[in-house]
Amino acid sequence: MSAIKEAKIKFSQAKVKEILADYRLAVESREASLIGRKEVFMGKAKFGIFGDGKELAQIAMAKVFRKGDFRAGYYRDQTFMFAIGELTVQQYFAQLYAHTSVEADPASAGRLMNGHYATRFLDDSGKLKALTELKNSSADISPTAGQMPRLLGLAYASKLFRHNPALKEFPGLSTNGNEIAFGTIGNASTSEGMFFEAINAAGVLQVPMLTSIWDDDYGISVPQEYHTTKGSISRALAGLQRTETEKGFEIMTVKGWDYPGLIEAYLKAEKICREEHVPILFHVQEMTQPQGHSTSGSHERYKSKERLAWEVEHDCIRKMREWIINEVLILPEEVDAIEREAKLSAKQAKERAWRAFMDDVRKDQTLVSKIINRAIEQSKRGASLEPIRDDLNKAINPTRLETMRAAKKAIRLLVDEETEAKGELARWIKNAADDNLDRYSSHMMSLSDESALNVKGVEAIYTETSPIVDGREVLQACFDAALTRDPRILAFGEDVGKIGDVNQGFAGLQAKHGELRVTDTGIRECTIVGQGIGTALRGLKPIAEIQYLDYFIYALPTLSDDLACLYYRTKGGQKAPLIVRTRGHRLEGVWHAGSQIGMLLHSLRGVYIISPRNMTQAAGFYNTMLKSDDPSVIIECLNGYRLKERLPENIGEFTIPIGIPEVLKVGTDVTIVTYGSMCRVVMEAAEALEESGVSCEVIDVQTLLPFDIHHSILESVKKTSRIVFADEDVPGGATSFMMQEVLEKQDAYQHLDSKPLTITAKEHRPAYASDGDYFSKPNPEDVFEKVYNLMVEVNPSKFSPLY
Ligand SMILES: Cc1ncc(C[n+]2csc(CCOP(=O)(O)OP(=O)(O)O)c2C)c(N)n1
Numbered sequence: 001m002s003a004i005k006e007a008k009i010k011f012s013q014a015k016v017k018e019i020l021a022d023y024r025l026a027v028e029s030r031e032a033s034l035i036g037r038k039e040v041f042m043g044k045a046k047f048g049i050f051g052d053g054k055e056l057a058q059i060a061m062a063k064v065f066r067k068g069d070f071r072a073g074y075y076r077d078q079t080f081m082f083a084i085g086e087l088t089v090q091q092y093f094a095q096l097y098a099h100t101s102v103e104a105d106p107a108s109a110g111r112l113m114n115g116h117y118a119t120r121f122l123d124d125s126g127k128l129k130a131l132t133e134l135k136n137s138s139a140d141i142s143p144t145a146g147q148m149p150r151l152l153g154l155a156y157a158s159k160l161f162r163h164n165p166a167l168k169e170f171p172g173l174s175t176n177g178n179e180i181a182f183g184t185i186g187n188a189s190t191s192e193g194m195f196f197e198a199i200n201a202a203g204v205l206q207v208p209m210l211t212s213i214w215d216d217d218y219g220i221s222v223p224q225e226y227h228t229t230k231g232s233i234s235r236a237l238a239g240l241q242r243t244e245t246e247k248g249f250e251i252m253t254v255k256g257w258d259y260p261g262l263i264e265a266y267l268k269a270e271k272i273c274r275e276e277h278v279p280i281l282f283h284v285q286e287m288t289q290p291q292g293h294s295t296s297g298s299h300e301r302y303k304s305k306e307r308l309a310w311e312v313e314h315d316c317i318r319k320m321r322e323w324i325i326n327e328v329l330i331l332p333e334e335v336d337a338i339e340r341e342a343k344l345s346a347k348q349a350k351e352r353a354w355r356a357f358m359d360d361v362r363k364d365q366t367l368v369s370k371i372i373n374r375a376i377e378q379s380k381r382g383a384s385l386e387p388i389r390d391d392l393n394k395a396i397n398p399t400r401l402e403t404m405r406a407a408k409k410a411i412r413l414l415v416d417e418e419t420e421a422k423g424e425l426a427r428w429i430k431n432a433a434d435d436n437l438d439r440y441s442s443h444m445m446s447l448s449d450e451s452a453l454n455v456k457g458v459e460a461i462y463t464e465t466s467p468i469v470d471g472r473e474v475l476q477a478c479f480d481a482a483l484t485r486d487p488r489i490l491a492f493g494e495d496v497g498k499i500g501d502v503n504q505g506f507a508g509l510q511a512k513h514g515e516l517r518v519t520d521t522g523i524r525e526c527t528i529v530g531q532g533i534g535t536a537l538r539g540l541k542p543i544a545e546i547q548y549l550d551y552f553i554y555a556l557p558t559l560s561d562d563l564a565c566l567y568y569r570t571k572g573g574q575k576a577p578l579i580v581r582t583r584g585h586r587l588e589g590v591w592h593a594g595s596q597i598g599m600l601l602h603s604l605r606g607v608y609i610i611s612p613r614n615m616t617q618a619a620g621f622y623n624t625m626l627k628s629d630d631p632s633v634i635i636e637c638l639n640g641y642r643l644k645e646r647l648p649e650n651i652g653e654f655t656i657p658i659g660i661p662e663v664l665k666v667g668t669d670v671t672i673v674t675y676g677s678m679c680r681v682v683m684e685a686a687e688a689l690e691e692s693g694v695s696c697e698v699i700d701v702q703t704l705l706p707f708d709i710h711h712s713i714l715e716s717v718k719k720t721s722r723i724v725f726a727d728e729d730v731p732g733g734a735t736s737f738m739m740q741e742v743l744e745k746q747d748a749y750q751h752l753d754s755k756p757l758t759i760t761a762k763e764h765r766p767a768y769a770s771d772g773d774y775f776s777k778p779n780p781e782d783v784f785e786k787v788y789n790l791m792v793e794v795n796p797s798k799f800s801p802l803y
Pocket residue numbers: 076142143144185186187188189190214216218219220293
């Protein structure tokens with residue numbers, strides 16, 4: 001305390017206390033990094049990536065991070081998470097050990113590598129908590145810069161909350177849009193397209209996005225000169241700086257070891273960002289990596305002696321210690337005591353985390369070992385069982401797989417015996433399998449009451465006077481009703497605003513509902529999806545449009561890495577009920593006729609994939625998904641907007657349950673399973689086949705994920721004993737998926753009397769020539785011939801070959 005008195009000249013007593021607490025936290029966090037690395041080298045954890053060298057900037061950033069704010073960052077942010085009180089050192093180690101428990105590792109329940117941070121937005125029933133009362137971190141992902149699209153969306157939501165008065169009725173979601181979205185990213189990762197796309201969009205949108213760049217001059221082994229023009233991202237982006245007359249960014253640069261400078265700069269940045277909604281580029285330079293990039297290799301391999309010496313000299317904790325002694329006038333002994341206490345505290349937290357993790361894993365190891373012991377006494381193969389038990393007992397740091405393998409090896413030896421021990425072992429295996437499903441494979445889709453699977457169907461109502469309109473008008477009426485019904489619903493995308501999308505599904509709706517609800521965006525698919533994820537995370541109901549399915553590929557990384565696994569990777573801690581609207585299947589040429597459904601199925605498990613055959617079905621699915629908290633992709637038929645459909649009287653209310661196929665035509669000879677635009681093609685072929693004496697049952701699966709949840713296609717196959725899967729994807733694409741679902745999962749193979757067939761597009765995308773579609777995608781004649789030829793094989797006396 002005497003030291004504090006002396007420092008009074010420059011700093012108040014309270015300030016000194018705060019400084020010392022900050023220093024203590026920095027040291028504790030550093031110690032956690034150092035211990036973490038040792039734990040990996042001792043084999044107690046698989047991999048480690050740490051935040052050493054980045055501590056002070058994160059402590060400074062935490063000082064301006066208020067309740068209701070959001071973080072979207074990357075793996076270096078442990079000190080920040082400690083500083084905002086959303087991560088304990090024990091939880092930090094629990095994640096390093098991959099403790100599969102939400103209580104131990106609330107960010108990911110052991111599903112993510114260490115250094116991937118997240119807070120829990122949802123309560124146990126899956127409902128959104130009052131986010132304004134919490135310090136929120138959206139869930140990290142490993143792909144560098146992958147956080148940027150989401151960051152943009154989190155910031156964009158603040159703008160909507162501030163300027164749309166109708167959203168005031170949701171106080172738990174925002175306080176007048178005052179929330180800042182704080183981003184963090186490494187210097188090397190700023191080379192990614194997603195970074196540039198998100199930064200540009202934030203400048204255009206003028207949203208409260210405060211992006212800090214942790215610049216340690218390296219990206220693993222690669223130095224700055226390979227990454228960034230002029231060797232400095234703030235210099236490279238200097239043209240973004242706002243001026244008296246032009247909107248833009250506020251760009252700030254600070255040194256990573258300058259504790260008072262960082263605090264001052266963050267206070268300034270916060271004020272501009274929060275009050276004026278001006279995006280900030282906060283470039284923190286001269287950071288270090290005391291232990292190198294990660295436990296995968298040592299930095300002595302690629303950093304020069306001079307660089308390594310420079311890093312020691314500029315270590316932010318060393319610099320802060322010097323500053324505390326020289327400027328705050330704290331005695332070195334007092335600083336030493338703080339360091340000792342902080343290090344001990346980190347060590348004790350590590351020990352608690354390890355004990356909890358081991359207790360959890362050992363429970364099963366001990367139990368199975370005991371059961372095998374009894375089996376040895378009760379079995380004639382006791383001698384063969386002994387080494388299995390001994391190996392299991394020997395495991396010093398046991399994992400669940402060792403226990404499971406021991407149990408399964410043992411039960412193989414007991415296969416022809418009926419003993420008490422064998423019965424218990426079998427029971428243990430079954431229960432453990434269930435427990436492991438929960439640990440490793442649960443939470444693919446929403447488990448809350450609002451799950452899309454719980455949305456009941458409401459029939460469309462038609463009267464004699466229901467008008468017959470263009471398909472696009474059905475959609476427009478549906479969107480109009482949705483926007484009128486719920487102020488949280490909004491739509492955005494390229495050309496969605498002023499002209500109401502390229503096919504006019506939103507025509508006139510911007511004029512009616514305002515620019516914040518129906519909005520144009522730049523051409524930037526990845527961040528359009530990010531805007532959707534961020535706003536959905538914050539409790540809004542976005543419909544983000546990707547203009548054509550062909551351009552989905554630009555958005556796919558964010559959809560796959562971020563959206564699709566969000567609920568899974570947080571084990572139900574966060575959800576983003578985003579609807580991604582697009583259009584595809586067939587129209588014109590190589591890039592306006594895409595039907596890459598296999599690509600979606602393979603990369604987007606965790607998102608429902610809906611492929612309606614017309615705009616009425618599409619409207620029903622929009623209504624369904626807007627009631628649910630699951631994310632979805634809805635693919636409209638590109639060639640269906642001008643086809644005539646009857647407008648339901650209850651356009652805003654009718655819903656179509658997901659996972660339920662619809663029989664479009666009843667038949668007895670062959671079942672044809674299809675979806676989307678192919679429904680019309682198959683129906684035309686089926687009518688022609690009927691005239692040639694072949695009775696087809698045509699089934700529209702409607703939703704590919706989930707797929708036929710009640711196995712209704714099996715019932716059709718039982719009747720016809722023949723099946724054809726038809727679509728416009730490449731051979732081996734979504735037709736193969738459907739075939740597996742029906743033949744393997746539904747066991748339909750037992751009822752087949754003919755080879756199962758697929759009808760697909762060619763391997764290339766459709767040529768543009770006027771008849772390119774006809775010769776590239778399946779047409780009614782193709783379907784006719786394939787099915788007819790099948791019947792020639794079945795019954796040559798009735799069906800003669802065509803040619
Ligand atoms: C898309 C992607 N490419 C490559 C990697 C592998 N990788 C992980 S970290 C890293 C370097 C990142 O450097 P930087 O952004 O400067 O952050 P730092 O680790 O230096 O803090 C790389 C290449 C990755 N995770 N994601």
